[in-house]
Amino acid sequence: MSPAVARLRASGAVALILVPPAMAVANRSSPLVVGVAGLLFLAAELIEDRQAALRRLALPLGTPLGLCVLALLGWCLASVTWSPFPLLSLRVAGEFLPTLAAAYLVARLAPGRLPPGTARLAGLMLGLAGLYVVASLATDLAPQKAFGQRVALFVFNRPVMTMLLIGIPLVALLIRSGHARGAALALGLGLAAILRSVSGAATLGLAAALATWAVARVLPRRAALGLAGLGLGLAVALAPIEGDLLHRIMPEALHERLVQSSSRARVAIARSFGAAVAADPWRGAGYGTAARFAEAPVAAGLEPEMRSMLAVGHPHNSFLQVWAELGIVGAALAATALLLTLGSVAKLPRAELATVLALIAAAAAIAFVEHGAWQAWWVAGLGAAIAWTREGFAQAAAATTRLRPSALAR
Structure with missing residues (x-):
């Protein structure tokens, strides 16, 4: 050297x-x-x-x-x-x-x-x-x-x-x-x-990492990978209906305990972006449009109370943002990339696999509740x-x- x-x-x-x-x-x-x-x-x-x-x-x-990641990036640029x-x-x-x-x-x-x-x-x-x-x-x-x-x-x-x-x-x-x-x-x-x-997101990510690490150290390899794949798949699949689900199942007492996390506002934001996905599920509004989503054509057809929450800049859920901006094609490519990532680490030794799965779990948990997808x-x-x-x-x-x-x- x-x-x-x-x-x-x-x-x-x-x-x-x-x-x-x-x-x-x-x-x-x-x-x-x-x-x-x-x-x-x-x-x-x-x-x-x-x-x-x-x-x-x-x-x-x-x-x-x-190739899957390149296809996702290509779809972003095409949008x-x-x-x-x-x-x-x-x-x-x-x-x-x-x-x-x-x-x-x-x-x-x-x-x-x-x-x-x-x-x-x-x-x-x-x-x-x-x-x-x-x-x-x-x-x-x-x-x-x-x-x-x-x-x-x-x-x-x-x-x-x-x-x-x-x-x-x-x-x-x-x-x-x-x-x-x-x-x-x-x-x-x-x-x-x-x-x-x-940061409630960091605490949630820490909890997800610790739980996943423990599971990966105890369960057989296939079971640990299967649970990780199920979690990632559900994170993508449920993102468009996250707001409606939470609106129905979260009791008022829990909202009061999570007042510092602005849980009511987060649920309302998720419902608004979910409604936008339902209005245009196929190709989305276009890459990077979350900051002005309230002005996008798809927002014009929503109820006024839904439109107001679109002005926050992003849905505080990266998976939901992918749906809203890139539609079902972008969501499918993102889900495929996540599952292929699991496949690429499937043969690692148990200790290393547990570390990787803990990192993936932490990142996915944070992405589900916090920042914009492209930050x-x-x-x-x-x-x-x-x-x-x-x-x-x-x-x-x-x-x-x-x-x-x-x-x-x-």
């Missing part, structure tokens, strides 16, 4: 481990940080072996999962042609696609090429990010006031969700590599930040989380290779 390649990879690793603290300080920073990391790793690979780098990047795109707000659609794509590319670069090129000790430093950075969040909330957001930043409790919602995504594979990696102290630091401070924050900070966080997941695979494979000669000698 040349000195230039080593420096580029080390710099990329620094950028990767800075994602959690950067998000804690500035909650929209992850696309920039992941973008820098992706470019640094790409530059290193192109210098070392350009042809190998291009093959490494192109290989997954020819798999069934890769711009019938979008009532094509400039808005293109602007959303202009934010989403570069971040998706950066996340892909990091997820493909960082694993197996990180300098020794990177995971331990990443655990330290994750712990420091959690400590910053806890300290800020305990001091009535004193750092935000001092720096002239926005003073609101929800400013840490995105950081703690990002910390959860990254923390799942990173803590598992630290434990498997024998760094129990680093894992305990990252886990303890990360959990404290999530539970101390006002760049979310994609960047997922890319970093996948990079750490694959780094765990790479280290496990390297350990197996090192043990093989001694095992044969015995």
